[in-house]
Amino acid sequence: MSIMSVYQSNLFTVHDALYYLTRVTKHKLNKIFWLLEKILYRRCGYVHFISSYAKKMSLYKSSNNYIIVPNTSHFETFEIDNLYINDNLKKFNSDVIKVFTVRSIEERALINLIVAVAEKLKAKKIEFLIAGKGPLLDFYKIEIKNLGLENISLLGYVSDDDLIQYYKDCDLVLVPAAYGEGFGLPIIEGYLFDKPVISSNVCAIPDVIISDEFLFENTVESIISKLYFAKEQKKCQFRNYYEERFSNKVVISKMNDLYKNLL
Incomplete structure (x- = not known):
């Protein structure tokens, strides 16, 4: 246009x-x-x-x-503590490390790596839930079924209210990427809910992540190492990091100044 x-x-x-x-x-x-x-x-x-x-x-x-000017999250506008609770929502198991991922189910999202990590850790108390739809959704559902994995689930499309519930319930957020990641919105959404986030050391992600310590190389071993590292980082101020750099208030102020300068 x-x-x-x-x-x-x-x-x-x-x-x-x-x-x-x-x-x-x-x-x-x-x-x-x-x-x-x-x-x-x-x-x-x-x-x-x-x-x-x-x-x-x-x-x-x-x-x-x-x-x-970076992205922000529209989840700030939700009344997070007063949301409708979907009783039919697939829940995390209560006694595991709860890992949540929001990705389009396509090649660049490296869902294959998450499946490989889940297979490697199938005897451990760790569970992966992946929200999102895309051209490879059915392919990975079949692969997970054929591997007999019970610690990983593809949820398909998830509404905003349910996404918020998953962010609140998880222990950490996992964001793998191969290319085409101009920002990484699930990263700052994780921070909005005060969760540690680990992500691939590619594209714009190093500019968005709170620290290079939370970046992994795109290998099974590197992801597993960072999963256990991030689980122990309880003193980091993830929500403060979001508020100072990516909040609605910060981004709207910058865009407002831009619009005024362009008039």
């Missing part, structure tokens, strides 16, 4: 750069997307990126007319 519009866009927001995504996924028409992205930036007066990584991976090379 921004390319075809008669009028120039005053402000354009970039989550993941178009050419970058088509290149890493080896899209056959990625050269065309390179041209489209170039044209798009020429037709924008100002560009908003959600992370330094998103800016770095874009074709926007100007040192002017852009700003980096």
Whole structure:
């Protein structure tokens, strides 16, 4: 729409750069997307990126007319302590380490790694619940069933109210990624609920995570190591980290200043 519009866009927001995504996924028409992205930036007066990584991976090379403002979470607007409790919700077992993941069930989300970790730890008291839908949902459900794993479940689509309940009930949040992670929203959602988060050492994630100590390499051994490390980090101020950097108040203030400057 921004390319075809008669009028120039005053402000354009970039989550993941178009050419970058088509290149890493080896899209056959990625050269065309390179041209489209170039044209798009020429037709924008100002560009908003959600992370330094998103800016770095874009074709926007100007040192002017852009700003980096992170995402925030709409869960702040919910009355978290007064939500309807869904009695049909699949619950975590009470006597295990409860690991929660919110991902689109696709190749870049590395659900295969979580399945491999669950298989490795099937004799341990640890459980993985994964919320999200996507093209590989049925594939991984069948794989989990064939492996006979009872410590991992794919939940499919989960409503906001139920997502909040899972965030509240879990012990930690796990966010694996291979590529195409311009920010990492489940990371800050975990912090909103004062939970430790471990995530892949890729893309924009190192810029969002509270400390490099919570980053893992995309191997089974590295994830397992960080799972046990994060479980013991009870003194970290995860909620404060969210409030100071990603809260509605902080992000709205920055965007409000941006809008005023563009008027």
